[in-house]
Amino acid sequence: MKENIETLTLPVLGMTCASCASSVESMVGAQEGVDHAEVNYATQSVKVTFDKDKIQVLDMQKALQSVGYDLILEQEGAKEKQEAVQQNNYQQLKKRMIASSILALPVVIIGMFFMHMPNGNYYMMALTAPILFIFGKSFFVNAWKQAQHGRANMDTLVALSTGIAFLFSVFNTFYPEFWYSRGLEPHVYFEAAAVVIVFIMLGKLLEEKAKSNTSSAIKKLMGLQPKTVLLVTEQGEKEIPIAEVSIGDQLMVRSGEKIPVDGVVYQGNSYVDESMITGEPVAVAKAEGDQVFAGTINQKGTFRFKAEKVGGATMLAQIIKLVQDAQGSKAPVQKLVDKIAGIFVPLVMLIAVLTLGAWLLLGGEHAFTHGLLAMVTVLVIACPCALGLATPTAIMVGIGKGAETGVLIKNAEALELGYKVNAVILDKTGTITEGKPAVTTLEWATDLPKSKEALAKVLMALEYASEHPLAEAIVRHLKEEGAGTVALSQFESLTGKGVEGVVDGVKYWAGSHKVLKDQNIPVSASLASKVLSLQEKAQTVIYLADATQVLAIVAIADQVKSGSAKAVAALKAQGIAVYMLTGDNQHTAASVALQAGIDHYKADVLPSDKADFVKELQKQGKVVAMVGDGINDSQALAQADVSIAMGKGSDIAIDVASITLVSSDLQQVPRALKLSKQTVRTIRQNLFWAFIYNLIGIPIAAGLLYPFNGFLLNPMIAGAAMALSSVSVVGNSLRLKLSNLS
Structure with a gap:
C-alpha cells in the first residue's frame, strides 16, 4: 500500500436510521481523495480509506456537518466521547419529548372537544409553537440541511407536514374571514402538528436508548485485565503498570488474582479458572511448564511465570478485538420503513405540488382556494405518524410480552431477525448443562x-x-x-x-x-x-x-438441564438445525449431545473457533442464533445474527447478547423465536394498513372525487383520519399481548 493511503475507522454522530447510514456513506465516499467509505450503523462508525495528500479527515467532518452529521476525529478516547454524546442526546431527547407531551395534551383536548371555546385557537397556537420550533426544532434543521444537498428523508416529511399544517392554522386563526367570504369554514390543525411531533420523538427516543449501550461489553472485557502486575526482580517483587510488561519478564501471581498476560509457569503450582476461554466450570491444575492466559483467575496457591505475549498479542486482547470486529461486521438492518421512506417522501411532496397545479389549471372559480386546501390536506393526511408508529409500537409490545415470559430483548434488531433463524448453536456448559459440577x-x-x-x-x-x-x-x-x-x-x-x-x-x-x-x-x-x-x-x-x-x-x-432435550426437540420441530460447541473433550461432548438429542456437535473448541463456526454457517446462507453463557462465548455471540445469553451467565455474555433468558431455561429459546415471528408479522400488518390508508387517502385528499360528486376532503377530517390510522396501528400492536408463545 502507498505511504499516503490511510484507513481509519471513525465514530459518527447523528445517525438515527439506516437511510442516515446510507447518506453518510455516500457523502464521505463522494469526497475527492476518498477511495472507499463503509458505514456501519450497528457500531455508529465509518471505515474510510483515503489519500492523505488529497483530503484530510477534517474535510470529511465538514462535509458531514453540512448535512447534519458529525465525526469524532480524536483516536484516543473516541469511543468514550461518542458514548457520552449519545447518552447526552438521549437525555436531551427525553426531556424534549416529556415537555412536548405536556404541552400537546391540552392542545388535543381543546382541538377535539372544545374547538369552539373563546380564543381556543390562540391557546392552541401558543402551546403548539414551542413543540414545533423549540422542542422539535431538530426536524426542521435536519430537513433544511438535507434539502441544501438535494436530499429528503423522514425529517423532511415531518417538517413539511407539521410546518404547513401549523402555518395554515396560524393564517386561519388571524384571517378567518378569508375563508368565510368564500363560503368555507376556517379549520385549524394545531393538534395534528403537535401529536405528530410527540409520536415521532417517541420513536427516535427508543432508537437512541438502544444505541446508548453499545460498548459496555467491550469495557467489561477490558476490565478483566489487571492494571498492575508483580514483577520479580533480583531485589524482590515490584509492582509496575501492566503497560510496562515486556516479553521475558518474570511475574508473580498470588491466590485470587487475575493473570495479567499470557505466559509459562516456571515455579509453583495452583488451580486456575479458565472458564473465560474454555467455558468449563472446573479450574485447571497448573504446574511448571504449563501455559497461563491473561484474564483467567488464579484460585489457590501462588506461582511465578514468564511473560510470552503482552499487550494486543494476549488471548484476552484477541478476544476483545474479535468481539469488536464481530459487532462491527454486522450489516445494518434495512428497516422496511426506511427503505420505503426514500421513495415515499419525495413522492408525497410531488403529489402535493401536482395537486395545487392541477387545481390551478382545472379548478374553475375557486381554483386557488380549493387547490391550497387540497395541497395542505395531502400533506396532513400523508404525515408519517402511522408509518412512524408501525415499527416502534409493535416492538415495544413485543419486548414487553417477552419480559412477561422471562425473555429480555435488548434491541429491535433481534426481534426483526429472530423469525428468519434456521440454525441455532448451543454452548454446552451452563447452557445445555447446569454449569457447575x-x-x-x-x-x-x-x-x-x-x-x-x-x-x-x-x-x-x-x-x-x-x-x-x-x-x-x-x-x-x-x-x-x-x-x-x-x-x-x-x-x-x-x-x-x-x-x-x-x-x-x-x-x-x-x-x-x-x-x-x-x-x-x-x-x-x-x-x-x-x-x-x-x-x-x-x-x-x-x-x-x-x-x-x-x-x-x-x-x-455437570448435569444436563431438565428442559434441554425438550428445547432441542421444539427447535427441530420448527425446522431449525441445532449444533453444540464445547471446549470440553470429545467423550463428554458425545454424552451430553446424546442426552439432549443433538445430532451435530464439536468438542475441544476455542472461543475463536466458535466465532469461525458461526461465520461458516453464515457463508452457507444460514441465519444463525448463538446461545451461550460465558466469556468464551462472547465472540460467537457478537458474530451471530441473533445472540441469546443465559440470565445466570457472565455479565459479558449478557452484555454482548441481544436477548437474555432470565431463567436460563433453554425452552425459552423457541419461545423467543416464536415471539419474533409474531412481532414481525404485526409490523408488516401495521405497515400494510399505514400504506393502504395513504394509498386511499391521498387521492381523495387531492380532490379525485370532486369532479364526480363535488366532495372535497376537509383537512380537519384528514387530521382525524390520520389520528385514527395511528390508533389502529397501536391497537393492532397491542394484540401481541394476547399471543401464545408455548
Whole structure:
C-alpha cells in the first residue's frame, strides 16, 4: 500500500436510521481523495480509506456537518466521547419529548372537544409553537440541511407536514374571514402538528436508548485485565503498570488474582479458572511448564511465570478485538420503513405540488382556494405518524410480552431477525448443562470396616481440606445429606492425584484412579462395573479408600438441564438445525449431545473457533442464533445474527447478547423465536394498513372525487383520519399481548 493511503475507522454522530447510514456513506465516499467509505450503523462508525495528500479527515467532518452529521476525529478516547454524546442526546431527547407531551395534551383536548371555546385557537397556537420550533426544532434543521444537498428523508416529511399544517392554522386563526367570504369554514390543525411531533420523538427516543449501550461489553472485557502486575526482580517483587510488561519478564501471581498476560509457569503450582476461554466450570491444575492466559483467575496457591505475549498479542486482547470486529461486521438492518421512506417522501411532496397545479389549471372559480386546501390536506393526511408508529409500537409490545415470559430483548434488531433463524448453536456448559459440577452418585462398598455415617465424615474431612475444584461439589453434597466431619491428625495434598489423611490412626485416600495405582489398592468387581458405567456417561469418578480396599466411589458431572432435550426437540420441530460447541473433550461432548438429542456437535473448541463456526454457517446462507453463557462465548455471540445469553451467565455474555433468558431455561429459546415471528408479522400488518390508508387517502385528499360528486376532503377530517390510522396501528400492536408463545 502507498505511504499516503490511510484507513481509519471513525465514530459518527447523528445517525438515527439506516437511510442516515446510507447518506453518510455516500457523502464521505463522494469526497475527492476518498477511495472507499463503509458505514456501519450497528457500531455508529465509518471505515474510510483515503489519500492523505488529497483530503484530510477534517474535510470529511465538514462535509458531514453540512448535512447534519458529525465525526469524532480524536483516536484516543473516541469511543468514550461518542458514548457520552449519545447518552447526552438521549437525555436531551427525553426531556424534549416529556415537555412536548405536556404541552400537546391540552392542545388535543381543546382541538377535539372544545374547538369552539373563546380564543381556543390562540391557546392552541401558543402551546403548539414551542413543540414545533423549540422542542422539535431538530426536524426542521435536519430537513433544511438535507434539502441544501438535494436530499429528503423522514425529517423532511415531518417538517413539511407539521410546518404547513401549523402555518395554515396560524393564517386561519388571524384571517378567518378569508375563508368565510368564500363560503368555507376556517379549520385549524394545531393538534395534528403537535401529536405528530410527540409520536415521532417517541420513536427516535427508543432508537437512541438502544444505541446508548453499545460498548459496555467491550469495557467489561477490558476490565478483566489487571492494571498492575508483580514483577520479580533480583531485589524482590515490584509492582509496575501492566503497560510496562515486556516479553521475558518474570511475574508473580498470588491466590485470587487475575493473570495479567499470557505466559509459562516456571515455579509453583495452583488451580486456575479458565472458564473465560474454555467455558468449563472446573479450574485447571497448573504446574511448571504449563501455559497461563491473561484474564483467567488464579484460585489457590501462588506461582511465578514468564511473560510470552503482552499487550494486543494476549488471548484476552484477541478476544476483545474479535468481539469488536464481530459487532462491527454486522450489516445494518434495512428497516422496511426506511427503505420505503426514500421513495415515499419525495413522492408525497410531488403529489402535493401536482395537486395545487392541477387545481390551478382545472379548478374553475375557486381554483386557488380549493387547490391550497387540497395541497395542505395531502400533506396532513400523508404525515408519517402511522408509518412512524408501525415499527416502534409493535416492538415495544413485543419486548414487553417477552419480559412477561422471562425473555429480555435488548434491541429491535433481534426481534426483526429472530423469525428468519434456521440454525441455532448451543454452548454446552451452563447452557445445555447446569454449569457447575455436582455429585450424581455416591456408591458404598458392601463390606465396610465402619458405618457409612462414620466414613462419610472421613470423606467430608478429606475433601474439605482439599484445594481441588471438584472437592467443593463433594462437600456440598455431603452437607445436603447431613454428614458431619472429623478431625484429621495428618493431611497431604498429592498434586494431580488426590489427597491423603489420617483419622484415628487409620490412613485414607480420596482422589483419582492414580491414587489406587500408587498404593496398590484393589477395586471390588461390583464397584469396578459401576465405575465403567459412569465413565461411559462422561462422569468423573473420585475414590475413597483405606489401605486395603475402595470404600466408596463418588461420580461428579455437570448435569444436563431438565428442559434441554425438550428445547432441542421444539427447535427441530420448527425446522431449525441445532449444533453444540464445547471446549470440553470429545467423550463428554458425545454424552451430553446424546442426552439432549443433538445430532451435530464439536468438542475441544476455542472461543475463536466458535466465532469461525458461526461465520461458516453464515457463508452457507444460514441465519444463525448463538446461545451461550460465558466469556468464551462472547465472540460467537457478537458474530451471530441473533445472540441469546443465559440470565445466570457472565455479565459479558449478557452484555454482548441481544436477548437474555432470565431463567436460563433453554425452552425459552423457541419461545423467543416464536415471539419474533409474531412481532414481525404485526409490523408488516401495521405497515400494510399505514400504506393502504395513504394509498386511499391521498387521492381523495387531492380532490379525485370532486369532479364526480363535488366532495372535497376537509383537512380537519384528514387530521382525524390520520389520528385514527395511528390508533389502529397501536391497537393492532397491542394484540401481541394476547399471543401464545408455548
